Amino acid sequence: MPEGQFANKQPITNEEALKHLLSDKGGKQYYAEMAELDVDTEKLWASIRKTCKSRTMTWLEICAHCGMCADSCFLYRCNDRDPEQVPAFKIQSTLGEMVRRKGQVDNAFMRRAMDYAWSRCTCCNRCGQFCPHGIDMGVMFSYLRGLLYAQGFVPWELKIGAGMHRVYRAQMDVTTEDWVDTCEWMAEENSEEWPGLEIPVDLEDADIMYTLNAREPKHYPEDVAEAAILFHLAGEKWTVPSKGWEQTSLSLFAGDWEACRMNVEEVYGAIERLRPKRVIGTECGHAHRATVIEGPYWAGRPDGKPPVEYIHYVEWVAEALRTGKIKIDPAKKIREKVTLQDSCNYVRNHGLGKFTREIISYIVEDGYFVEMGPNREYNYCCGGGGGFNGVGMYRPQRNVALKTKRDQILATGAKLVIAPCHNCWDAIRDLEEEYEIGIRWSFLKPLLISMAIVPEHLKPQEEDE
Amino acid sequence: MADVYSFLTGPCFIVSLAVFFGGLLFRFVRYFYGLDWRLERVAYRPWLGDGIKGGVHSAFKWLIPFGTYGWRAQPFFTVCFVLFHAGAVLVPLFLIGHNVILEETFGFSLPAMPQPLADVLVAATIMGAFFIVLRRIALAEVRILTTWYDYFILALATVPFVTGFIARLHVGNYDFWLLCHIISGELMLILAPFTKLSHIVLYFASRWQLGADYAIKRGGHRRGDCFPW
Ligand code: HEM
Numbered sequence: 001m002p003e004g005q006f007a008n009k010q011p012i013t014n015e016e017a018l019k020h021l022l023s024d025k026g027g028k029q030y031y032a033e034m035a036e037l038d039v040d041t042e043k044l045w046a047s048i049r050k051t052c053k054s055r056t057m058t059w060l061e062i063c064a065h066c067g068m069c070a071d072s073c074f075l076y077r078c079n080d081r082d083p084e085q086v087p088a089f090k091i092q093s094t095l096g097e098m099v100r101r102k103g104q105v106d107n108a109f110m111r112r113a114m115d116y117a118w119s120r121c122t123c124c125n126r127c128g129q130f131c132p133h134g135i136d137m138g139v140m141f142s143y144l145r146g147l148l149y150a151q152g153f154v155p156w157e158l159k160i161g162a163g164m165h166r167v168y169r170a171q172m173d174v175t176t177e178d179w180v181d182t183c184e185w186m187a188e189e190n191s192e193e194w195p196g197l198e199i200p201v202d203l204e205d206a207d208i209m210y211t212l213n214a215r216e217p218k219h220y221p222e223d224v225a226e227a228a229i230l231f232h233l234a235g236e237k238w239t240v241p242s243k244g245w246e247q248t249s250l251s252l253f254a255g256d257w258e259a260c261r262m263n264v265e266e267v268y269g270a271i272e273r274l275r276p277k278r279v280i281g282t283e284c285g286h287a288h289r290a291t292v293i294e295g296p297y298w299a300g301r302p303d304g305k306p307p308v309e310y311i312h313y314v315e316w317v318a319e320a321l322r323t324g325k326i327k328i329d330p331a332k333k334i335r336e337k338v339t340l341q342d343s344c345n346y347v348r349n350h351g352l353g354k355f356t357r358e359i360i361s362y363i364v365e366d367g368y369f370v371e372m373g374p375n376r377e378y379n380y381c382c383g384g385g386g387g388f389n390g391v392g393m394y395r396p397q398r399n400v401a402l403k404t405k406r407d408q409i410l411a412t413g414a415k416l417v418i419a420p421c422h423n424c425w426d427a428i429r430d431l432e433e434e435y436e437i438g439i440r441w442s443f444l445k446p447l448l449i450s451m452a453i454v455p456e457h458l459k460p461q462e463e464d465e
Numbered sequence: 466m467a468d469v470y471s472f473l474t475g476p477c478f479i480v481s482l483a484v485f486f487g488g489l490l491f492r493f494v495r496y497f498y499g500l501d502w503r504l505e506r507v508a509y510r511p512w513l514g515d516g517i518k519g520g521v522h523s524a525f526k527w528l529i530p531f532g533t534y535g536w537r538a539q540p541f542f543t544v545c546f547v548l549f550h551a552g553a554v555l556v557p558l559f560l561i562g563h564n565v566i567l568e569e570t571f572g573f574s575l576p577a578m579p580q581p582l583a584d585v586l587v588a589a590t591i592m593g594a595f596f597i598v599l600r601r602i603a604l605a606e607v608r609i610l611t612t613w614y615d616y617f618i619l620a621l622a623t624v625p626f627v628t629g630f631i632a633r634l635h636v637g638n639y640d641f642w643l644l645c646h647i648i649s650g651e652l653m654l655i656l657a658p659f660t661k662l663s664h665i666v667l668y669f670a671s672r673w674q675l676g677a678d679y680a681i682k683r684g685g686h687r688r689g690d691c692f693p694w
């Protein structure tokens with residue numbers, strides 16, 4: 001069968017198609033159709049010729065097959081050192097083979113490549129740090145995902161995710177109206193405890209424009225409220241855009257580069273419309289990757305930078321604590337063993353580890369912070385990155401992948417894990433559910449609110465007796 | 466015999482060197498010519514200074530034995546690698562015998578290293594190659610990657626050292642081994658640009674690129690210093 005009604009080479013471009021695909025629960029029929037899907041080998045080869053240039057070609061060619069990358073990959077380590085989990089093997093037997101065969105591959109090859117691209121690599125980029133030739137297999141797997149996506153070989157959830165971005169410019173079906181309502185609701189809901197609390201929508205020329213992850217308004221609206229409370233506490237002149245607020249990109253995980261571009265242009269459009277001095281993104285790793293690190297390139301910006309300074313939440317928190325905009329009550333500092341998850345997306349791939357450490361120095365009493373080993377740039381992926389968390393079909397593999405982080409956390413002896421990244425936070429929640437090691441996990445926002453000193457004028461006024 | 470020898474060390478030698486240097490130069494230049502800021506998503510031009518700094522750091526830090534996390538994570542392999550490469554890179558360039566031929570052919574030569582040092586380096590190269598082969602056979606994670614092409618490259622690179630060493634020690638027929646040495650050496654020079662041995666220059670290109678990527682896009686000024694390789 002060339003094209004199925006669900007599994008095909010067409011991206012989802014309208015609400016109807018999206019709902020239709022969603023109605024195929026768990027992608028049952030989708031995957032059945034995929035088993036029959038033809039490969040357009042000519043298009044595949046044409047695409048490789050156009051996009052696989054000297055960097056990637058050289059990576060594939062000069063790989064010394066030395067295996068130095070094996071131990072660097074957490075998936076190799078937690079799958080009993082299965083040789084088929086060696087990064088160089090994984091990429092050479094998929095992308096490498098595809099290039100060597102000049103795109104002449106069949107359906108079975110593509111489905112195997114899909115399994116490898118989405119269940120044997122989280123694109124954490126750690127292997128690239130250990131290869132003497134500087135071969136970054138995470139980058140190549142992301143590229144391979146793009147090739148697979150264009151041929152219709154992509155996990156069901158991620159086809160939907162990319163479709164969400166195309167239809168709603170958000171990873172979930174949150175419309176502009178839903179979003180603005182949530183802002184009003186959250187401001188209202190918390191106004192008693194925080195008099196004067198506002199979530200200003202579409203304020204022009206603010207100091208800060210805040211962008212976030214669609215699941216915050218959709219499933220965790222209190223996170224939106226917490227962000228507002230902290231800006232309020234710090235006395236910031238801030239705003240959120242009514243359109244262009246969604247910072248994440250499931251299309252990045254899916255390899256749908258066109259949808260990536262559409263989403264990031266929506267955010268940059270909001271920046272141009274509202275002219276904030278700078279933009280702050282929420283506690284999310286891949287959202288930062290998508291809008292600050294890779295996004296400028298999707299949008300074709302030659303300097304590789306967003307239109308204005310665009311920082312991660314941890315950078316703002318570090319600054320707020322450093323400058324005293326937010327003050328921590330010394331009596332409320334954390335006094336139990338606590339550890340910190342370094343997100344690959346903004347620590348390995350953006351060097352922000354020093355900011356999270358700086359935050360720790362303000363909120364954790366001396367002597368209670370325990371580093372994971374290894375950490376910072378060398379930390380292991382949480383186990384659920386690159387879309388792994390969200391793909392039902394790969395749940396068993398994902399659960400195995402959590403073991404690395406489980407053991408890292410156990411080795412610290414900490415019962416509290418600070419995880420300023422949505423994906424990591426999910427993975428750590430799931431690892432507690434799966435392995436029950438008795439830990440708690442948290443974003444920074446609730447911790448900061450529970451510890452901050454609230455100035456008199458921001459406290460609720462006592463009612464007259 | 467003398468004719469064959471003078472042909473091999475004369476015109477043939479010149480051609481081998483020309484192919485080797487010309488070919489490698491071509492591959493090096495073509496690598497950079499083939500870079501594409503949109504595909505790699507690295508703004509090379511606007512941040513060229515940062516890119517050069519991070520890239521050069523990435524290439525040279527990895528030349529220091531045990532100088533990076535990666536090397537330190539694999540001590541046994543690092544020793545093999547260093548043993549092998551020290552001789553592979555230095556001896557061909559600075560061997561007194563080679564420089565005599567250089568002098569005769571081109572009228573210039575490089576400084577020569579003391580012969581005993583050369584002997585030690587060559588022995589190290591051969592030992593390094595031996596252990597690299599052992600490791601390829603013994604470790605499952607390397608075995609799965611290994612192809613016949615890898616052994617071919619290793620042989621292509623090592624045979625000139627083995628034959629040269631035998632000739633130098635005067636075991637067996639000196640002329641025969643010398644001939645083998647020259648032929649295998651020139652074969653290595655000629656094939657290098659067309660095989661994985663092109664890593665002699667592409668190592669620097671590829672390492673530069675990743676270093677530049679981290680210095681320009683993946684951290685850059687936010688990280689402060691160069692990427693902690
Ligand atoms: C400055 C120049 C060179 C640099 C920076 C360099 C670097 C490297 C690196 C990083 C590797 C991968 C790690 C490994 O598998 O050992 C490698 C492998 C290798 N190199 Fe080089 N190399 C250079 C010159 C040479 C030369 C001159 C030769 C041969 C005459 C050579 C022969 C090999 C071989 C055979 C391997 C594969 C080893 C294996 O099977 O694992 N290299 N080189």
Ligand code: SF4
Binds near residue numbers: 064069087088132135
């Ligand atoms: S470490 Fe690099 S050169 Fe060695 S096998 Fe892995 S990718 Fe290839």
Ligand code: SF4
Binds near residue numbers: 072074123138139
């Ligand atoms: S990018 Fe990460 S998960 Fe993927 S192969 Fe490399 S180390 Fe493994």
Ligand code: SF4
Binds near residue numbers: 423
């Ligand atoms: S979820 Fe966090 S740790 Fe895992 S890959 Fe993403 S950023 Fe890295």
